[in-house]
Amino acid sequence: MSEWNPPRFNASCFVNPRLSPAETSLAAAAPGVVDEEGFARAVAEITRWPDYRPTPLVPLPGLAKTLGIGRLYYKDESGRFGLGAFKALGGAYAVLRHLQNVLGDEVTAADLVAGKYRARTSGITVTAATDGNHGKAVAWGARLFGCRAVIYLHQDVSEGRAQAIAAYGAEIRRIADNYDASVRACATDAAENGWQVISDTSWDGYQDVPRHVMHGYGVMLKEMLDQIPRGEELTHVFIQAGVGGLPAAVAGYLWLELDALRPKIVVVEPEKAACHYASAEAGHPVTVTGKLDTLMAGLACGEVSPLAWRLLDAAGFAFLKIPDDAAIFAMKTLAAGQSDDPPIVGGEAGVGGLAGLIAAAGDAEIKDSLLLTGQSRVLVIGSEGATDPVLYRQWVGRKPEDVLAA
Known part of the structure; x- marks a missing residue:
């Protein structure tokens, strides 16, 4: 892919004034959401299932350079248990x-x-x-x-x-x-x-079942911490939200594992289904009504999960809402590869965090508010691959198998 400057999308950012101080414990800030015992049980269980294998953490130095940040890591969940997604x-x-x-x-x-x-x-x-x-x-x-x-x-x-x-x-x-x-x-x-x-x-x-769901997501986060280069400390995680279980699991696991060294969590949503953004602005859960007709169908939720929100209200550094064209751009960017980055198949909901990062990098005001610099080390989770190959080809212009064969 030829060099490009980060494009300007019509994104909006809200920095959370209720973010818990670095020294606060998770148990004090958001009791009863997730815990070490729950994550440990899920990891011990799931890693014994048939066909379990860790998914890759892919460095994207070419894209990081273009975005003006120090490091970018993409946790590619497209191969998880053959289902095409982390779920x-x-x-x-x-x-x-x-x-x-x-x-x-x-x-x-x-x-x-x-x-x-x-x-x-x-x-x-x-x-x-x-x-x-x-x-x-x-x-x-x-x-x-x-x-x-x-x-x-x-x-x-x-x-x-x-x-x-x-x-x-x-x-x-x-x-x-x-x-x-x-x-x-x-x-x-x-x-x-x-x-x-x-x-x-x-x-x-x-609440018990959603808590089990979030604890299960801890498997990919343990993998990520095992895979990241020794001594590398993440500064940011850009993570997409539907009802909030995924970003809450990410925030909770990293809080428990890294404590005061935990990265800044940036929650990304489609502008047509931005219930976390609206809730963050209001300071309490807000329901977004209407059709919620975003192409990021996996994120088309109008109501936050109250359990997840309790954690995200304390752990979310910022909330970002983006237009659908940012997701399409992110899909195409991954498929083409930037500089010598490998081509990756990312689905429309799965690239939400990356799309948010690209949108932030192309907007000087948002980039500054998120404290993104040339030294920032960012994780995004590619939570799905081409779970609908027909739609993927429609938006990217290439079949997923052709991208992977490149």
């Missing part, structure tokens, strides 16, 4: 924890995979509402561990993503409304039928 770490792990709650903690994942309890698990139904990746993870986990899954999709989830979920044996139910309406329909039907909701968002009386 298996959360959704499938929460399915396992539910089955263990029903059958007993002595039941292992290996027992379930081997079908030892199939006579009992086959009568258990888990359900979830999804923009795509979380539902696929729940469906995959249900098939892996031997129970039934019913997945709710809102009207804007592509048919390609619906088919990918159905391929794991899940029953698909469409809701003619947005994501938040599908969450409510899922919860209502679950209550009527005795199903277990496996959601990455929380509500009054429902």
Whole structure:
């Protein structure tokens, strides 16, 4: 890819005035959200699953130079368990924890995979509402561990993503409304039928499962800390948000592991579904209404998860909202490679953090407010690959397999 200067997008930034001081403990700032024991249990469990392997942490020195920062690392989750996204770490792990709650903690994942309890698990139904990746993870986990899954999709989830979920044996139910309406329909039907909701968002009386989901995400963060060069200290993480489980897990894990040396967390959202941005401005959870019609479908959420918000309100250094064209630009930039950077396939929601970084680098005022300099060392998490290859080709102009073959 030829050299370019960071473009100017119509992005907005809000620096959090309620950010907890560096010396504050996570337990004091946001008690009961995530904890060391929960992360450790998830890591010990998931790393024993069939076909587990760490995903790569890819340095992008060419892009870092262009953006005017010191280092840039891209955690590429496109190969996670063959699902194309990081969500298996959360959704499938929460399915396992539910089955263990029903059958007993002595039941292992290996027992379930081997079908030892199939006579009992086959009568258990888990359900979830999804923009795509979380539902696929729940469906995959249900098939892996031997129970039934019913997945709710809102009207804007592509048919390609619906088919990918159905391929794991899940029953698909469409809701003619947005994501938040599908969450409510899922919860209502679950209550009527005795199903277990496996959601990455929380509500009054429902927090254990979203907590399991966030703890599962800790696997990729442990991998990242193991992979980053010795002595390298991150200064920033730009991380995309839907309901908030991913950025809260990132912020919580790094807070617990790095304490006062933790990096600045910049939460990135589509401008048409920026519920965290609106909540940060208001100082309390705010619901964003309307169609939420962003092409970053995996981030099209109008309500924050209250559990995740409790942590992000204390841990989010800043909140950034970006237009859809920033995501397309980030996808194309990754696919082409900058200077000698390797080409990478990143999906439209998965590149949200990188798109936010590019938008910030192209706006001097935002760049200064985020304290980005030539010495900054930044992590972005590529949370999905081309989970809908048809849409990927439409926006990037190339097939994902051609990008990877370059």
